[in-house]
Amino acid sequence: MSESSKTDRRNFLKKGAIGVTLAAAACGNLLCSCSSGEGGATAADTGDTVKLLTPDGQLVEVEKQHLKHVHVTEKVTQEQARQGIPGKKFVMVIDLARCNNARKCISACQKMHHLPDDKEWVTIKLMKDSPEEAPYWFPKTCFHCDNPPCVKVCPVNATYKRNDGLVLIDSDRCIGCKFCMTACPYSTRTFNWVESEAAPQDMATHHPGPEASIPARPGTVEKCDFCPDMVRMGKLPDCVSACPNGVFYFGDENEDVVTNGEETLRFSQLIKDRAGYRYMEDLGTKPRVYYLPPRDRLFPVKRGYDALPDEVKERYKDVL
């Protein structure tokens, strides 16, 4: 038991900021819920506990099931959110040779942004560019174009391009005309079709800022945002850190550096060495996402397909 609680603790601490913030900000609540739990109304204790440090320096042991993820963001004003992070120019590199459709980026993104299961801001397409060419997995985020067709057509300045390169949506401004969705050539944007989408359970402990794009507003457009609230705190977007194969490299073009959490590389050198390219360059949208061609692949394509649940398999059956 002590062994398992140790690993749990390690896992817990691995989550870094989330865990620490939890200890710092939400411990009072957790302790409360523990003591009230003794009344017997809540689920039985499993004995699976973690040790936490309270703000006043006490070490306490807490039932794991009482823990909640608290997502704390730095307080920024609406204006700062529209300006972007000074001095940065964010860029992403996606290594197609490493992707085996593990779909961890998708689930991490859904968790981070409180998306329902059927909504994917990050998608993985199975591409086959011509009949004779080999198929490959193609993870697709928002490309945060430097010449963004979506921003050009927005009638109310709800979607905007920031100085740090990100294209974001102000969901309090969006009128839901969906013009940006028709303008985006990459089908990046999704719409909140349901009027009363219930706020997620854990929303109570959530502190959304103007950069977090949560909770979802019905009748508005949303999309991949490169997790600007995480980035502002110097952390990687969740898809990047969740990927088991290190497919996504994220970084700053001004500093000329990108990292996938495991290795940190010089951006320009990576693009040069691996023949990086931007998807559909001929559209003139100038994406901020680069792809590395699927050469010397780590996995056969089939492996990313065989492990899938049938329902997901169905999506790719025309290609394979």
Added chain:
Amino acid sequence: MEISKNQTAILQDFAPHLRKFSTRSGIWVGFLLAVIVVGMYALYLQIVKGHIVTGMRDNVVWGLYIVNFIFFIGISYGGAILAGLLHLFKVPWRRPIMRIAGLTAVVSAMIGPIFIILCIGRFDRLHYLFIHARLQSPIVWDVVAISTYFVGAVLFVYLFLIKDFAIYRDSEAVLGLPAWRQKLYRFLALNYKDTASQRRQLAMSRNLMALIMIPMVVVVSSVLSWIFGMTLRPGWHSTIFGPYFVLAAIYSGTGVIVLVMWTFRKIYHLQDYLTDKHFKYMGFILLALGSGYGYFTFSEYLTGWFGSERWDSEVLDKLFDPSEYGWWFLVSNIFTIVIPILVMAFKKLRTPNLITLAAMLMVFGMWVKRYLIVVPTLETPLLPVQDTRPEYIHYSATWVEWALTFAGFATFLLFFTLVAKLVTIVTVSDYNEEHQ
């Protein structure tokens, strides 16, 4: 003002229509209201449950609402430009048609924008279009264009009503209307007494507005087409979309005017006013516009098909494939191009009934054409869809969208029915001028 014998005779013809509200019209209005009520219920569901009750999803984000928007706005532009041209060129047979064209313009300009509002996810934020307007956006161009156009069209039609209002006001004995109606006409006539200076001012304003309406229609229908043309989507991103939409708008508007003419001739027995000759002349206009429209259509699809770029081909394959949109594409082209031209080509076929039938099929075909512009392109994104949810792959309108569509058509008919009780369907004042 002075009313000639001729005019009094016309007023006598129309007096029963202005005075009476028959049981037949009562049932008709009741039926239209019932259709509108069903539409209102559909709208209520859409507001409460969200756009999930429509067939629109993430790929096909625009559906019937946008189709109807283009359709009604196009009809309106057609009515306005036809009235403007007929007036400016002093076309001798224009008198019974001017009013119908003008009313068509105003009534459909009231319906069209409602559909764009239905398509917007947050119409509680509609005012953002004004307070946060971004001039770079084609939607803002459209908001500016359509609101300017609407004011222009109302003014234009009103200028052609003032003299008639003065005539109604001064024909109490002939019309025998209740006091409030007389009061209304007195107000709307703006103290028009047909003095020399008033007559000159009115004539000048009419000419000026007719002149303004022509370039205005060209601008507004081009702007409408640019909502599609400015995107990087196959089937939309086309340089001829501006003129193509202008022509299509005028064409479908002219068709609707023929339908309205035929309907009023039938129920009001206006054979003396709307003669066979009028239908034949309108038919010739349809012939000219239809040939132009056919030429644009041929040119648009030929270049796409011949060049056969990947994305163009994907959309065209859907339009040509009988298991997708092939039949509808064929029907639309036969109804909008072949039939109108054939009917006008043979002297024997140029009867009011057949011309009206051709116009009806053409108007329907133009509605289908708008559907074929909006939906297949949206079903063909540049990246593969790879989704298992059928409603995300194929658009299929729900009863909510159909109910609101029919409510839109019912509103059009209702407005026309009511306005025909308020004003004569021909311009009475025009029947006294020298040039006739």
